[in-house]
Amino acid sequence: MVLPVKGNMTVMIDEFIAAHLDESLQEVMALCRQPSVSARREGTRECADLVVALLARHGLEVSKFETAGNPIIVGRIAGRSARTLLCYNHYDVQPPEPLNLWQSPPFEPVIRDGALFARGSRDDKGELVARLAALAAVRHAHAGQLPCGVTFIVEGEEEIGSPHIAEFVLQHRDLLVCNGAIWEEGGIEPEGAPYISLGARGLLAVELSVSTMKTDAHSGRAHFLPSAAWRMVRALQSLKDDSERITIEGFQSRAIPPTALDLEYLAKLPDSLALDREIYGIEHYLNGRTSAEIRRAVFEPTCNIQGITTGYQGDGLKTVIPSKASAKLDFRLVPDQVPSECLELLRRHLDKHGFGDVNVMLLGAMHPAKTSSADPLVALAASAAQEVYAKSAVIYPMVGGSSPIYAFRGPLGGIPVINPGIGYWDNRAHAPNEHIRIADFSQAVRHIARIIDGFADIGAP
Amino acid sequence: MVLPVKGNMTVMIDEFIAAHLDESLQEVMALCRQPSVSARREGTRECADLVVALLARHGLEVSKFETAGNPIIVGRIAGRSARTLLCYNHYDVQPPEPLNLWQSPPFEPVIRDGALFARGSRDDKGELVARLAALAAVRHAHAGQLPCGVTFIVEGEEEIGSPHIAEFVLQHRDLLVCNGAIWEEGGIEPEGAPYISLGARGLLAVELSVSTMKTDAHSGRAHFLPSAAWRMVRALQSLKDDSERITIEGFQSRAIPPTALDLEYLAKLPDSLALDREIYGIEHYLNGRTSAEIRRAVFEPTCNIQGITTGYQGDGLKTVIPSKASAKLDFRLVPDQVPSECLELLRRHLDKHGFGDVNVMLLGAMHPAKTSSADPLVALAASAAQEVYAKSAVIYPMVGGSSPIYAFRGPLGGIPVINPGIGYWDNRAHAPNEHIRIADFSQAVRHIARIIDGFADIGAP
Numbered sequence: 046m047v048l049p050v051k052g053n054m055t056v057m058i059d060e061f062i063a064a065h066l067d068e069s070l071q072e073v074m075a076l077c078r079q080p081s082v083s084a085r086r087e088g089t090r091e092c093a094d095l096v097v098a099l100l101a102r103h104g105l106e107v108s109k110f111e112t113a114g115n116p117i118i119v120g121r122i123a124g125r126s127a128r129t130l131l132c133y134n135h136y137d138v139q140p141p142e143p144l145n146l147w148q149s150p151p152f153e154p155v156i157r158d159g160a161l162f163a164r165g166s167r168d169d170k171g172e173l174v175a176r177l178a179a180l181a182a183v184r185h186a187h188a189g190q191l192p193c194g195v196t197f198i199v200e201g202e203e204e205i206g207s208p209h210i211a212e213f214v215l216q217h218r219d220l221l222v223c224n225g226a227i228w229e230e231g232g233i234e235p236e237g238a239p240y241i242s243l244g245a246r247g248l249l250a251v252e253l254s255v256s257t258m259k260t261d262a263h264s265g266r267a268h269f270l271p272s273a274a275w276r277m278v279r280a281l282q283s284l285k286d287d288s289e290r291i292t293i294e295g296f297q298s299r300a301i302p303p304t305a306l307d308l309e310y311l312a313k314l315p316d317s318l319a320l321d322r323e324i325y326g327i328e329h330y331l332n333g334r335t336s337a338e339i340r341r342a343v344f345e346p347t348c349n350i351q352g353i354t355t356g357y358q359g360d361g362l363k364t365v366i367p368s369k370a371s372a373k374l375d376f377r378l379v380p381d382q383v384p385s386e387c388l389e390l391l392r393r394h395l396d397k398h399g400f401g402d403v404n405v406m407l408l409g410a411m412h413p414a415k416t417s418s419a420d421p422l423v424a425l426a427a428s429a430a431q432e433v434y435a436k437s438a439v440i441y442p443m444v445g446g447s448s449p450i451y452a453f454r455g456p457l458g459g460i461p462v463i464n465p466g467i468g469y470w471d472n473r474a475h476a477p478n479e480h481i482r483i484a485d486f487s488q489a490v491r492h493i494a495r496i497i498d499g500f501a502d503i504g505a506p
Numbered sequence: 507m508v509l510p511v512k513g514n515m516t517v518m519i520d521e522f523i524a525a526h527l528d529e530s531l532q533e534v535m536a537l538c539r540q541p542s543v544s545a546r547r548e549g550t551r552e553c554a555d556l557v558v559a560l561l562a563r564h565g566l567e568v569s570k571f572e573t574a575g576n577p578i579i580v581g582r583i584a585g586r587s588a589r590t591l592l593c594y595n596h597y598d599v600q601p602p603e604p605l606n607l608w609q610s611p612p613f614e615p616v617i618r619d620g621a622l623f624a625r626g627s628r629d630d631k632g633e634l635v636a637r638l639a640a641l642a643a644v645r646h647a648h649a650g651q652l653p654c655g656v657t658f659i660v661e662g663e664e665e666i667g668s669p670h671i672a673e674f675v676l677q678h679r680d681l682l683v684c685n686g687a688i689w690e691e692g693g694i695e696p697e698g699a700p701y702i703s704l705g706a707r708g709l710l711a712v713e714l715s716v717s718t719m720k721t722d723a724h725s726g727r728a729h730f731l732p733s734a735a736w737r738m739v740r741a742l743q744s745l746k747d748d749s750e751r752i753t754i755e756g757f758q759s760r761a762i763p764p765t766a767l768d769l770e771y772l773a774k775l776p777d778s779l780a781l782d783r784e785i786y787g788i789e790h791y792l793n794g795r796t797s798a799e800i801r802r803a804v805f806e807p808t809c810n811i812q813g814i815t816t817g818y819q820g821d822g823l824k825t826v827i828p829s830k831a832s833a834k835l836d837f838r839l840v841p842d843q844v845p846s847e848c849l850e851l852l853r854r855h856l857d858k859h860g861f862g863d864v865n866v867m868l869l870g871a872m873h874p875a876k877t878s879s880a881d882p883l884v885a886l887a888a889s890a891a892q893e894v895y896a897k898s899a900v901i902y903p904m905v906g907g908s909s910p911i912y913a914f915r916g917p918l919g920g921i922p923v924i925n926p927g928i929g930y931w932d933n934r935a936h937a938p939n940e941h942i943r944i945a946d947f948s949q950a951v952r953h954i955a956r957i958i959d960g961f962a963d964i965g966a967p
Contacts, residue, residue, distance in 0.1 A: 246726065250823040259787030264836050265707065265907030267808035268750075269791045269800035270782070274811035275746070282743045285736070289729075321731070325829075326720030330730045339730035347728035350735035351826055356813025357834060362711040362869040363812055364836055364907075368786075373818060375725050375825055408823040446726030446825075 055432070057186040058494045062178060066487055069178040070161060072099060073481075074154035076136070076170040077163035083137035083205045089115045092136045096173070096199050103177045104184070105197065110217075112209040115201030119220055122180070122195050125187075126501035129194035131223035131460070133453065134173040135203035138165040139475045146477035160480045167467065168474035171481045172230050173199060175467050179494035186498070193501040196223055203229070211452035218456050224504055225422045225461045226453060227493070232468025233485065234315065238436035239492065241426050241463050244415030246343070247378030248447040249387050250351075250408040253280060257402070258368035261356075270366055274355040277370035280400045284348050284374075284391075289332060291348050291376075293394040299381045303344045306418040307442040311340045314439060343443045346387075347377045373408065377445065384410035412451035418442050420461040421503035422496075429495035430465075433488055465492045515647050516893070519955045522643040527948055530639040531622060533560060534942075535615035537597070537631040538624035544598035544666045550576045553597045557634070557660050564638045565645070566658065571678075573670040576662030580681055583641070583656050586648075587962035590655035592684035592921070594914065595634040596664035599626040600936045607938035621941045628928065629935035632942045633691050634660060636928050640955035647959070654962040657684055664690070672913035679917050685965055686883045686922045687914060688954070693929025694946065695776065699897035700953065702887050702924050705876030707804070708839030709908040710848050711812075711869040714741060718863070719829035722817070731827055735816040738831035741861045745809050745835075745852075750793060752809050752837075754855040760842045764805045767879040768903035772801045775900060804904045807848075808838045834869065838906065845871035873912035879903050881922040882964035883957075890956035891926075894949055926953045 076099070081092035093109065093116045100107045105120030115137065141151035141164045149155045154163035161171070176197070184191050198221060200210050214221060233239050257271040286292050303311065316336040321327060330339050351374065356367030376387060388407060395403050416423065423440065430438035450462050467489040473479045537560070542553035554570065554577045561568045566581030576598065602612035602625045610616045615624035622632070637658070645652050659682060661671050675682060694700050718732040747753050764772065777797045782788060791800050812835065817828030837848060849868060856864050877884065884901065891899035911923050928950040934940045 248825070250825070252823075257788070260785070262786060263907060264808070264810040264812065265838060265905065267810040267836075267838060268803040268806060268906060269795060270786060271788065271792045272811060274814060278739050278742045278811070278814075279748070281739045287740070324721070325723060325731060327718070327732065331732045334730060342729040345729060347725070349725040349728040349825075349827055350733060350739070350817060351725065351824055352817030352819045352828060353735060353739075353814045353831075354819045356811060358813045358815045362713075362834055362836065364709070364711070364810075365812055366810055367813060370814075373823055375728075375823065377726060377728060444726065445729060446724060 054186050054498065055495065058182045058498065059491055061182040061185045062487065062490050062494065065178065065181065069174055069490070070156070070483065072174045072177070073161060073166060073171050074163065076174065077154040077165045078152060080152045081137050081165070081201065082140050083115060083202050084140050086115070089137055089201045093118060093201055096136050099177065100197060103181060110213065112213065114209050117201070117209070117213050118197070118199045119217070120197040122191060124191035124193040124195070124501065126193050126504070128501050128504045129196055129223040130497060130500045131221060131226040131453070131457070132176050132195065132197045133226060133229055134176070134197065134199045135169045135201060135229065136173070136199055137201045137204050138168065139204050141477070143477060148478055156483070159484065160482045162478060162480040164479055166479055166481045167230070167472040168479065169203065169229055171467050171486060175486060175490045176227065176493055178490045179497055182490070182494045183497045192498060195497060196221060207449050210449060214452055214456050221457060223457060223460060225500065227496070228448070228450060228462050228464040230468055231464035231466025232489070233434070234439050235470050236315070236436070237434065238439050239430045239434055239465065240439040240441060241423065242441045242444050243418060243423065243463070244380070244443040245413065245446060245448040245450055246443065247382060247384055247413035247451070248409060248411040249376040249378060249384040250374065250410070251388065251391065252371055252373050252406045252408055253277065253403050254369070254371040254406065255280070255403045256369045261368045262366040264364040264366050267366055272366045273370035274367045276400070276403065277353065277355060277372055280395060280403045281350065281372060283394070283398045283400070291346060293390050295390050296387060297346065299383065300346065300379050301381055303341070303442060304418060310418055310440040310442050312337070314340050314441065343445050344379055346379055346382060349375050349377070351375055377447065378413050379443070380413045380415045382413060384412060411447045411449060412455065414451035414454045414462070415443060416461040416463065422461040422463055425499045425503050426463045426465060426496055429492055429499065432495065433492045465489060465496060515959065516956065518647040519643045519959065520952055522646045523639060523948065523951050523955065526639065526642065530635055530947070530951070531617070531944065533635045533638070534622060534627060534632050535624065537635065538615040538626045539613060541613045542598050542626070542662065543601050544576060544663050545601050547576070550598055550662045554579060554662055557597050560638070561658060564642060571674065573674065575670050578662070578670070578674050579658070579660040580678070581658040583652060585652035585654040585656070585962065587654050587965070589962050589965045590657055590684040591958060591961050592682060592687040592914070592918070593637050593656065593658045594687060594690055595637070595658065595660045596630045596662060596690065597634070597660055598662045598665050599629065600665050602938070604938060609939055617944070620945065621943045623939060623941040625940050627940055627942045628691070628933040629940065630664065630690055632928050632947060636947060636951045637688065637954055639951045640958055643951070643955045644958045653959060656958060657682060668910050671910060675913055675917050682918060684918060684921060686961065688957070689911060689923050689925040691929055692925035692927025693950070694895070695900050696931050697776070697897070698895065699900050700891045700895055700926065701900045701902060702884065703902045703905050704879060704884065704924070705841070705904040706874065706907060706909040706911055707904065708843060708845055708874035708912070709870060709872040710837040710839060710845040711835065711871070712849065712852065713832055713834050713867045713869055714738065714864050715830070715832040715867065716741070716864045717830045722829045723827040725825040725827050728827055733827045734831035735828045737861070737864065738814065738816060738833055741856060741864045742811065742833060744855070744859045744861070752807060754851050756851050757848060758807065760844065761807065761840050762842055764802070764903060765879060771879055771901040771903050773798070775801050775902065804906050805840055807840055807843060810836050810838070812836055838908065839874050840904070841874045841876045843874060845873060872908045872910065873916065875912035875915045875923070876904060877922040877924065883922040883924055883961070886960045886964050887924045887926060887957055890953055890960065893956065894953045926950060926957060
């Protein structure tokens with residue numbers, strides 16, 4: 046008896062979405078018409094006010110919170126059930142430059158060839174509107190009352206590293222209490238199947254630096270003066286063995302291996318070697334790892350050198366012994382590694398290996414965060430995806446990069462976080478000619494609506 | 507009977523030098539008044555002509571040879587004996603900038619506080635004139651005929667790396683045939699004793715470079731994309747062990763250890779740890795080596811990193827995997843290492859250790875060159891030093907740097923090369939306020955005169 050009702054419900058939902066598609070696109074265009082470049086605080090306050098009005102128009106109870114940076118907006122709407130779904134979005138955008146590469150002006154949205162072009166159309170104004178459109182459709186199908194509560198949190202500093210969001214979440218846990226969340230953006234793979242990312246690695250970024258002399262010296266003295274360049278090479282070399290394993294004692298002790306279900310999802314992921322060969326011009330993966338091995342390796346921490354600075358870097362030669370050397374590193378961390386602990390282990394490692402003279406400066410840190418592959422929200426998103434896209438969702442138990450998901454997940458009680466969305470592989474987010482395809486937008490709204498529609502039920506005991 | 511004659515001879519020599527000191531200083535000032543900045547070919551031709559005239563005025567038979575750069579001048583004068591001493595000098599100077607730091611204009615020579623200030627006064631116009639003054643004194647003492655022949659070779663591109671001198675020497679071996687040589691410049695140690703350098707290490711300078719991808723990549727992919735930064739760190743690490751020993755197979759096979767006499771001279775060298783502590787701010791020498799160990803280590807080749815360039819070097823962090831990395835290296839070589847052979851061994855080493863993707867580009871090469879500590883010319887210079895300075899000469903069997911001495915030594919039959927001269931530790935050569943102290947000049951002329959005076963005798967069977 047459940048299925049026919051559901052079927053009827055989704056027909057109503059989809060019809061409403063289709064009927065209001067133009068309205069939704071107008072909302073995207075209205076937001077995109079307002080520049081909101083956080084990097085230079087251009088139009089961000091005006092855009093925040095547009096978002097306040099938009100959420101209010103959609104029936105949410107809206108609060109605008111001032112921060113030391115741009116305002117954070119929270120909009121809430123209650124549902125029949127006590128369960129609440131949180132949507133995280135942002136209203137700020139990347140600078141549009143270089144302007145000459147845009148086919149139409151970045152802040153004059155235009156629809157052509159079935160796509161909407163504007164800075165922010167994908168990242169992240171279109172995603173925000175898609176969720177509001179889904180919410181409206183579900184509310185309509187349920188005669189005005191949502192089956193679950195929905196809370197939006199929309200910030201204005203995502204493109205500059207979200208300097209205020211973590212503290213805000215900590216301070217407003219009561220306001221943001223929820224049972225699951227939809228992260229900023231999602232979309233489809235080249236084959237047309239939507240992807241679902243369940244986790245992101247953490248980050249520990251540091252700068253190592255060493256000074257061996259007051260001044261650079263003539264290299265004819267290399268047999269007795271200490272070179273900072275060689276000190277740095279040796280310190281770096283001590284961090285990792287030739288099989289890429291980090292050799293810092295205790296570094297991996299908190300690392301949790303993938304579950305059986307994680308491994309199952311990893312095994313189903315598409316082989317991207319052909320694509321990576323094209324993009325990066327590589328023949329093989331690092332150390333000849335197979336595609337299966339690299340998929341599994343996302344559950345291991347990495348130690349990357351971002352850059353090294355030492356000595357003479359101009360043309361020709363300069364017979365000099367460098368007195369100073371520095372290297373920027375980032376470690377990607379897996380659950381349950383803790384950045385501050387890893388920093389301490391790094392320091393201890395350097396001391397123990399005779400590199401007490403190598404300084405370590407913290408550049409940045411993010412915790413890893415991972416939603417269980419077995420979480421019912423994942424199953425809900427996957428079955429909704431099957432229905433809307435007629436394809437199995439591609440589930441990434443973990444992605445290689447890092448994100449501030451942890452800033453929500455931890456304080457809000459370890460909620461599951463997924464990411465349905467409007468994107469595809471060539472949206473040009475952060476680049477000239479950013480756009481969304483209208484068909485993608487429409488499908489994503491239907492996908493998100495099904496998740497909102499089903500969210501109350503997956504919490505039933 | 508020999509001693510009294512000698513005594514009489516040196517009295518005549520010293521009296522002549524003293525009597526003509528002002529004249530000599532006028533010659534230095536006349537040369538210094540003529541700018542001759544090879545880096546921008548400013549006044550070099552005019553200065554070459556002044557040198558031609560000066561050598562002719564001193565009774566030498568002069569030839570000026572055009573090169574693709576500045577002219578090379580050769581002046582010859584025969585002696586009673588068939589033995590000939592070669593003097594190598596240059597008439598070009600370093601640019602005088604920054605001009606505002608000069609107390610008097612660089613090309614307006616002036617004598618104040620017992621010193622002659624001008625660009626080129628020390629390096630190398632004063633040295634050239636000192637040798638001519640010594641020659642005049644010896645010739646006068648021997649009633650107009652020198653006991654040995656003297657040949658001057660004066661080039662105009664020393665300050666830009668002597669690009670034409672090696673080829674010139676090869677092409678004019680007949681003209682330059684000699685039994686020993688005096689190198690460009692010399693002088694006294696802080697304690698007032700003259701130093702004699704007998705050798706210089708060779709040089710092999712290369713740039714290693716590696717490219718692992720077509721483009722830099724997001725560091726979230728560090729578990730599967732190859733980093734050029736890590737490739738370079740590992741390639742460098744493979745070149746040397748922790749005790750600074752170069753691990754390139756066969757690299758040291760031609761290295762000749764110091765002789766017993768070399769070791770004796772090395773043991774007598776002043777301990778420079780206190781000075782090096784002050785200059786470089788170091789506590790200890792490299793790897794805690796003792797002063798005795800570092801003196802001995804000048805007979806070992808070195809592998810120095812001049813600089814490393816890879817990845818992001820700006821402020822803050824950038825989560826990027828570098829696709830390109832390069833490192834400039836210089837190896838100092840000892841007799842009888844051959845730069846081209848060492849280059850080939852380096853290539854072979856990289857290939858053998860799995861770094862076939864690391865390119866090696868030659869940046870520069872110089873052969874090592876060393877005069878035997880037991881050569882009679884060394885003993886002559888040392889005993890003349892004792893007489894003039896009333897101090898034992900400090901003999902460096904080898905210095906850590908490199909010089910184009912080899913370009914003369916090899917083609918001219920392995921001649922001994924020494925370097926008496928007018929300098930002291932604070933001449934400011936290459937810097938503002940370059941100067942010579944007149945007392946140093948005068949002593950050096952007396953020292954050089956004794957070497958010219960005795961040079962015929964040390965060749966007697």
